[in-house]
Amino acid sequence: MKRRRLTTMVVLVLLIGTYLYSAGRLVLRRGPAVVDPGIEVIRYAHWQIEPGVREAFNEIAADYMALHPKVRVEQMDIPGRAWKQWLRTGLIGGTAPDLVELASYENPDDMLARYFTPITTYLEQPNPYNADEPDLRGLSWRQSYTAELVPVEGVHYFSTNLLEYYGAPSAMVTVRMFYNRRLIQEAIGEDRPPRTYDEFVALCAALQRHAEVTHAPVAPLAGSWFNVTQITDGLFSAASQRVALTLDISHDLEMSKVEGLINYARGRWSLTTPAIRTGLQTVEAFGRYLPPGWSQLNREDAMMQFLQGRAAMLATGTWDAGGILRQADFPVGAFKMPAFRRDDPKYGRWTLGPLSEANTFAGVPFGLTRTSRHPERAIDFLRFLTSRKSNAKFSRISTWLPVIKGVPVPKGSESFRPVEEGYVGGVNIRFFSGEANQVVLQYLYLLSGNAASADAFITQTRVPFDRVFRGELDRLARVSRETLRQKDSVLAGLYQLEAGTGLARAKFDRLAANQLTVEAERLRSLRTLADYPGK
Amino acid sequence: MLNSWVNQPRPQQPAVAWFFRPAAWMKGIIALGLAGVAHAAPAADEGWQDLAGYLFRDAHDAFTREPAGADRRRALGAAAGLLNEPPVSPGKVADVESQLRQLLADKAADEPAIYARYLLARIAHLHRPAEIAEIEAAYRAVITAAPAHPLAQLAAGKLALVLLYQRPDLPVPARIAAAAELAPVAGSGQLPETACIYYRVLAEAALYYDVLDERTLGWLQRAEAVGPRDVMTATSLRIQLAEVARALGHREAALGYYRSYLATAARTDSRYHTVAERMADLAKEAK
Numbered sequence: 121m122k123r124r125r126l127t128t129m130v131v132l133v134l135l136i137g138t139y140l141y142s143a144g145r146l147v148l149r150r151g152p153a154v155v156d157p158g159i160e161v162i163r164y165a166h167w168q169i170e171p172g173v174r175e176a177f178n179e180i181a182a183d184y185m186a187l188h189p190k191v192r193v194e195q196m197d198i199p200g201r202a203w204k205q206w207l208r209t210g211l212i213g214g215t216a217p218d219l220v221e222l223a224s225y226e227n228p229d230d231m232l233a234r235y236f237t238p239i240t241t242y243l244e245q246p247n248p249y250n251a252d253e254p255d256l257r258g259l260s261w262r263q264s265y266t267a268e269l270v271p272v273e274g275v276h277y278f279s280t281n282l283l284e285y286y287g288a289p290s291a292m293v294t295v296r297m298f299y300n301r302r303l304i305q306e307a308i309g310e311d312r313p314p315r316t317y318d319e320f321v322a323l324c325a326a327l328q329r330h331a332e333v334t335h336a337p338v339a340p341l342a343g344s345w346f347n348v349t350q351i352t353d354g355l356f357s358a359a360s361q362r363v364a365l366t367l368d369i370s371h372d373l374e375m376s377k378v379e380g381l382i383n384y385a386r387g388r389w390s391l392t393t394p395a396i397r398t399g400l401q402t403v404e405a406f407g408r409y410l411p412p413g414w415s416q417l418n419r420e421d422a423m424m425q426f427l428q429g430r431a432a433m434l435a436t437g438t439w440d441a442g443g444i445l446r447q448a449d450f451p452v453g454a455f456k457m458p459a460f461r462r463d464d465p466k467y468g469r470w471t472l473g474p475l476s477e478a479n480t481f482a483g484v485p486f487g488l489t490r491t492s493r494h495p496e497r498a499i500d501f502l503r504f505l506t507s508r509k510s511n512a513k514f515s516r517i518s519t520w521l522p523v524i525k526g527v528p529v530p531k532g533s534e535s536f537r538p539v540e541e542g543y544v545g546g547v548n549i550r551f552f553s554g555e556a557n558q559v560v561l562q563y564l565y566l567l568s569g570n571a572a573s574a575d576a577f578i579t580q581t582r583v584p585f586d587r588v589f590r591g592e593l594d595r596l597a598r599v600s601r602e603t604l605r606q607k608d609s610v611l612a613g614l615y616q617l618e619a620g621t622g623l624a625r626a627k628f629d630r631l632a633a634n635q636l637t638v639e640a641e642r643l644r645s646l647r648t649l650a651d652y653p654g655k
Numbered sequence: 656m657l658n659s660w661v662n663q664p665r666p667q668q669p670a671v672a673w674f675f676r677p678a679a680w681m682k683g684i685i686a687l688g689l690a691g692v693a694h695a696a697p698a699a700d701e702g703w704q705d706l707a708g709y710l711f712r713d714a715h716d717a718f719t720r721e722p723a724g725a726d727r728r729r730a731l732g733a734a735a736g737l738l739n740e741p742p743v744s745p746g747k748v749a750d751v752e753s754q755l756r757q758l759l760a761d762k763a764a765d766e767p768a769i770y771a772r773y774l775l776a777r778i779a780h781l782h783r784p785a786e787i788a789e790i791e792a793a794y795r796a797v798i799t800a801a802p803a804h805p806l807a808q809l810a811a812g813k814l815a816l817v818l819l820y821q822r823p824d825l826p827v828p829a830r831i832a833a834a835a836e837l838a839p840v841a842g843s844g845q846l847p848e849t850a851c852i853y854y855r856v857l858a859e860a861a862l863y864y865d866v867l868d869e870r871t872l873g874w875l876q877r878a879e880a881v882g883p884r885d886v887m888t889a890t891s892l893r894i895q896l897a898e899v900a901r902a903l904g905h906r907e908a909a910l911g912y913y914r915s916y917l918a919t920a921a922r923t924d925s926r927y928h929t930v931a932e933r934m935a936d937l938a939k940e941a942k
Binding site: 268543544606630636650 | 886
């Protein structure tokens, strides 16, 4: 009885204690800061929580606030997993920050049109924060960018449907192989990245031998589906460049995704095409050095393997460079995955050479929301952020590549610089659709381990790929029908707005031309599906 | 400088301050008096802006806030907004069709009628199932009604696509020839960007059907002569011209097009090195 009363007392005390603690926390909690009405608050949000990026943004914001004491700039770093829901809630509720990072896959056209302000007219004016730069002061803000923000499909800063710029980018990233210089030195006696694909495979073999001899649990490569596909993408593509040129229907030296799918449906290539098989064999060659169970691991696991010295190399985007350099307690090097040579007897027959990275476009663009209370101020901060001085600072602190003309690539990031001298890409079976990617990921394990076999991969995936590739052609036709339909209404609006001032070369004309191009591609896909019904 | 529809910051004022100012009262009375007169025009402009900005529901609301009455442009705007107002449904498409037909029945030759006729053709082609013969007839009706109108040029371009890809009953050469016959309208200089793409579409259809001849090169040349503003279209055209000229054995012309591409290619064009090498190979062949 006594014991029961004691228990009740303990529970009661715990409950009251918890209540008092929570109440105290609520009472003592800091409320939202009271802002002087004379202070303009600019908030900008992004999902780049990689080490170095936030610090770089903070320093630039501090510089801006020192220059403009009546302005407060607040950075909001939102984790990628919560980004989509967070952004949509903010946009719909009218509480989104002034500036928001844009990505074409996150911000469809209707979202851009409804919630963001086009910044094309701003980009065509000079950036006043470059006024002290003799070579930039006469250029527009857009022209101050290294690649002058070419408005092509797929970039995050321009909408090819709305024909407007929506974002001003701040950085650029590429994919590189990061390596533990100490482990490489120990394994091959020198700290030298491989120059050819054969040397890369030989390095993997040497690292594995070294691990066996020293009984050190070190894998040549950090494995996860994400990191491995960073390697395979380049290999698939480089092994089949010459074939891609034969599949390029429009003769513009660039096989588009739709051209690849159309020619697959027409039976002009398949997984057994020698160049495609060769691409798979290149993976087979290094796949045997992947750690067991790699296909079940994710990016974070692979990063951990590398940082803990349990893997000698890690293929990833240079967005991870800052984190790697800060956290690794060993010297780190980086190299671009070497290409095969044309005279390579095993893999060189259908290759042209290293893949060009010239089309690496500027990323991390910030867009101006329509609900911004201080749009002019927000644009002014964006200009400051992307001025030559600030971009140099951003690049130095984050280690990410600069995007403004004349900004030097920071020391240590030279190997991240896009290689512009390379050749056009080939056929990458993973890139044709989300489902194609899933098929590759599901069966990629067949190209790894001691029993790695390109033929086994082909046998297992031929049927799924047949279904997936034809399905994708059909899906693309359905999706483009929706955008084509929308453009009929949009053109009606543009016609009424522009007919009075002349339609030639106006937005109406340009959008009508764009619609004709897309419609031609759609009907070509449907013609193919009808003429080649498959099995 | 900001577009007018961007929210502007407002100076902070006590909410009731205006109540005690006679000038504010006067302004209010005048504004109320003018509101009825001034409302119609801004709503229509707002509607066209909304349509141009993919905001179809907003556009439809703007055009239907007041009865269209005799304002045929407003009725056209309402129909164009409803056509894509989410959720898009066959019922709405049918309503739009009947509204457009009514516009045509009331007057057959003014601007709203021309646009209504074009939209009816588009609806038949893309927004509801229709027989190919009906689609063709609808586009031809737009062209015949006002052959010099920019919408006739648009219709001719679309008709070319129907002939190229949706007439399997025709042999391939007949498809291409029929589409090419539309050049006087589809290639008109009224809409140069559209004309350029029409010629490119002809050439690419021929290449799709494995037809690579002098006509293919000619269409690409006409596309280039019109001159697209878009950087990537312009540079791609130069490569297409070079590759097709090369395939036809016009070595000097091909070298010229390659050179022209290399002189104008954007820094982000990943084809630069490949083109340079192909040009060098061709130049060597010439020796």
